[in-house]
Amino acid sequence: MNNNNMANEFGGADDMIWSYFENSPDVVFILDKDKRIIFFNKNASKYILSDSGKSVESGDSIYSFISPTLVASFDLHFHKTLNGEPIERNINVFNPVNDKWWSVSYQPIYKNEDITAVSITISDITTTKKTERQHEEISNVSRVGGWEADYINNTNYWSPVTKQIIDLPEDYPVGMYSALDFYKEGADRETVKQAIREALATGKGFDLELQAKTATGKIIWTRTKGKTESHNGKVVRLYGTFQDTTEKRSIYEDLLISQQYYKSLFEQNPNAVFALDLNEKFISVNENAALLAESTVPEMLGSSFAPYCPEEEVARVMENFNKTQKGISISYDCGFITAKGNRKEINITNLPIIINGVVVAIYAIAKDISESISAKNQLEKSEANLRTVFDNTDIGYVLLTDSFKIVSFNNHAQAYILSKHQPPLKENEYMTGTVDDARSIDIAEVQDNVRKGKKVIYERNIKSSGNDDQWYNITFHPVSGMQNEVLGIIMEIENITARKKSELELNKSFNLLNEQNKRLLNFSYIISHNLRSHTSNIKSILTFLEDAENEDEKVEMMEHLKNVSNSLDETIHNLNDVVSINNSVNLIYRPLFLIEFISKATDVLKEQIIQKKVIIDNKLLIDTSVNFNPAFLESIMLNFLSNAIKYSHPDRRPVITLDSYLDNGQFVLIIADNGIGIDLEKNGDKLFGFYKTFNGNSDARGLGLFICKNQVEYMGGKIEVESELGRGTTFKIFFK
Template sequence: MSNILGVVKQNVEQTLRNSYVATITLALTIDDSGNPKNFEEVAKRLVSNYNSIDAVQLVPNGVIKYTYPLKGNEAATNFNILESPLHRKAALKAIATKAIYFSGPVSLKQGGIGVVGRLPVFKKDKFWGFSAVVVRFNTFLKSTGFSSFKSDKYYFQISKTNPITYKEEFFLENKADFSGKDYQMVEIPEGDWKLYIIPTKKSHLLLEFFPLTFIAFFLSLLCGLFVTTLLKKPSELQKLVKSQTLKLMRSEFLFKSIFDHAGLGISHTNSITGNFIDANDKFCEIIGYSQEEIKGMNFMMITHPDDLQYDLDNMERLRNGEISQYSMEKRYINKSGETIWVNITVSPLWEKNERPNNHITIVENITKRRESEKLILESQQKIKDLIDSIDGVVWEGNSEEPGITYISKKSEAILGYTPEEWISDAYFWRKIIHPEDRDWVIEKSAECARERKPFDSEYRMIHKNGNTVWVRDIVSIYHESENSIKFRGILIDITKSKQFELDLNNSLTLVTEQNKRLLNFSHIVSHNLRSHTSNIQSLINLIEMSEDENEEQELLALLKSVSEALNETIDNLNDVVSIQTDITPVIEELNLNKYINRTLEVLRDQIVKNEAKIKNNISDGVTVKFNPAYLESVLLNFISNSIRYKHPERKPVVELNSYIENNYQVLEIKDNGIGIDLKKNGDKLFGMYKTFTNNVASRGIGLFISKNQIDTMNGKIEVESTLNEGTTFKIYFK
């Protein structure tokens, strides 16, 4: 039973070797671009040469695209084995081991049961797909030779662990439990199969030797049968050996054909000495030596010195059994002295636990690819250097989802943040936009993404050191795919130009305001001086015409009075000019009570004379930022007015309060005087020479000057008043 099982195992392994040669041959038809060449022709030859193979396939990216013969296998076309639970695990195991693996017996997509061998194919160190053979289960059983050993004494069984249920499944007819019988078993690791040979009956040695007389009677017959069997079995085995020899010769012939005419360089090398044993034409073409010259050389002689040690280290690991094969990119020096870049794959020709002897090296010339990669890297470096030299931050990012995918190093110089900080946080750009600009900038970005249109905006960002940086963001749209777009833009630092623009606008605003004031002042001068000069001109004419001395004296007295009024008007206008031309008055932090007390001291006589009561509710710690001279003038004007315009029927009461309102320090001056008709005079209240009472001391200049002083200090003034009840002025200090 052991001998028979050994022969069956050899038959199975020969079938697997044929499949392996077929898959390698198919893999060699795939060019550097990943496209098969002459698939139909090569596949037809393989199927005709190997009776144990029913079909061959190429499976790029796990999808069956090429099948020969196509007839009867149409249903398998475009089938994705990586998405099928029945095939996925076996396919992934082949990829992981980088070796051929046989799955099945399993249900085939095109119908029936079969065994599928898949060899993973890698191009430029990237998984391309599979080269595969399909063996119908009946064909597989025929190749094992089970039918040659039919007997009523034993039978065969094949089993495999189901990759989904992890239970052992049996595939031949008799699946009865044979664990109690004296069976023999061998394993086929390429497909994780177990082959069993099982006796048909349980052994009963005592019955066979009982009775002794019966055994003696048949002893001669048994000996004869034994001799006959002994002579017959070697004959059968000899036939099998001859058949296997013919198959092996045919496989060697096919291998030699592939070796000599392969599109890749192949060398046969002594793994101990490194000497070349043989090489194909393509290998000779790559390195420029003839086959006779190569046989007198070793691989160390043509390997670039800088790559030699790494190659030797890998070979040592291969010999020690640490790795099953290795691939690497290295340089050869050809016969003319030129450097050739190649990708080599080294596979041992010794079995596991055997002493290392020879290995096969598959060589792919990648010089052009390396040159192209070098040019690409140089171009990328030039582009990077160009981007880094631009006086602005070049960036690229998502349009709909937040996140910067690329930003140039200039961001560190302009905004202080490294590219790594930008890319590590999807919301980083949003976080460093100035809070006052953030909402509208994000909204505009989202709107442009929806409408797929570029935009050009100016907004503020926060530098890493906390400063505000004005930027101009010029953004364009580019399409990654039909449904995916991205932003590309450049951030330009416009802080200096923006500051210049702001300063220019401020200057323009100031000039405009000054012009308005100047125009207003000219109107005032024109109006007020015209009346005075007209009076003077009239009086002079009357004096010249007068012949009465007394009349003359009276006219001169009138002229003097008009002259004094003119002088007073000019003084008032000088005060207005001094306020309006003082562009940057000195600002100090002043104690409010100190200046109130000083004002009350100045107005002592007025307070005593009018029996006025002053209620100062302001605490000693209250301060305001104001010009000292302006504060004295403002307090003097408002407090003196509160006393001057008292109600005739009651004693004046002036109440002073202070509080904070909307970041302003407010001074409230409240009186119980005659009040103001705001409906009638509210719009003229702070005009020059505007009076609203019959008080002879009223000149209409105080409120005008105080209003100008408060406006100059960026403050404001509000008034509440009711006739015959009183007035409240609220002065807002910035």
């Protein structure tokens, strides 16, 4: 059907309208009530061809060009439009094939007040969507979120980034007033509340930097900006931005600390510290540098470093100076001539001072190592005598100066270092990086003790190349001179694996035997206490049975014997439960979500909960977990919740509260009730005893708390109880 026929068909519409449809930059279709195409513009033809590879003709069914996944949605919007309900909002569709976004709108076409067709307009909004995505990515990178409080509709909105900052899931519903609870309790929370009150009263915005507490308990710094929107002189909406400024705040505080640290490091440093300009002149000098140079600070400032450098050292010192001018830090030993002409040996470290990427000066730290060099010379004289011992022993040895520079070592020492995947030992290099590893050997402690003539011993465990555990004793001995002065250090490395494994096995056997003895003593007490009464009853009944004078007495005695037998069977089953805990080995430990096991227990106790109208006040976070055995945790939750319901107070509705806290890093689960309570002064010592009951409940066996206590303690935890008769009981379960 051509454009003129279309105009006549649909109420003689103006040619300009159909010309607009034909030349519209958008894709335009007109469908009759049977969803057949009666008009399409040239862009529609191009769209269909690029999307499906098909050509379109008047009279074609629109279904020929719609993806099966979109049919249901299309039918819904088409029929709504035929019923006079135009789809005014945009329906965004993403085509992954050509990375295009489309906005689709439906409008009814009337003839004589009747809807006879539907126009469908498809607009390319790819550029807009990509811009939105870029803004979203920028927002995520800069960690700036948005928020809005609508006081007309009483609604609150937080953007996804805002929720990310507070560690909330994107679908978390933020309440109108509960949103303020994420600000740190105290001055920060009151400040933001006051700012909101003033904004509502005056219409003025606010800009605050406050601390907040995330959903995971983390304290962060945030910047909250707020603006107002008013209607008829009254503020009806607050909106603004929410930014995580923790890192920025930390950088600022670190900068202040760094400034103080630098000043202290310079003035209080025990070493000689000075700075040279690029012409090798002193621009700052600490007191220890003046002492090293046998001069004064005023005399050194502005003077050249050259006079302090021995002639034979000038070339090497200048070479290192030039390297530092290029931004390279370097440490080396050299001679040093004092202002009084005395020669000293120093270790000097050159560090570039860089401003805006340019080296502007050199920072130097110098240490007098004259005594160490002398000690090194003496150590080298004695090395020949030690070499034979070094090379013919199963123990590793490293000979060190007191500054941990390597003088010599044997093959066993090298093998130990390589087994730790550390760089190999090399003479005249410092051993600091090799020794000071993740299981830190305190070098300062070693040096301090060795200088006092004391040896220092460390025990270390490492994995061999075959992934076996290997144990070593690392012993540092002082090397003394003729006058008992300390000249250096001997590091002794002894493999004690065989001894250590024997020691661990012995300790393991001792602990196992000790634990088994405790269990045996406990179990023997249970048996003697519980089975003795049953055997005594059976013996007495059998005596009466033998002396029975008639059939009725025999029947009565047999009935008693049957009851005692059933009681004995129950006791044996209970003892089996206890034994199963004590004999549990290699139990499965894994992270368990408490919510899951609370839910299981309440499902089992559902009828009792409904019957007594129990309120379960669960304050635990959804992701709260413990490392525990699943069977034990299920038993523990069921026993404690069952007892809380069983011993509820008859005069009030039962409330069971579940909460948690950390006690010195140990997770503690709280189960509190408002039940009848326990007289702890009277019954506290037998609360967790076997077959101990004290509430007068006819169906109480006195077994549940005993088993719970055994299970918790077996897993390395403990149980504490607080109770007041008539008011309720609180159990605290400490998980390992």
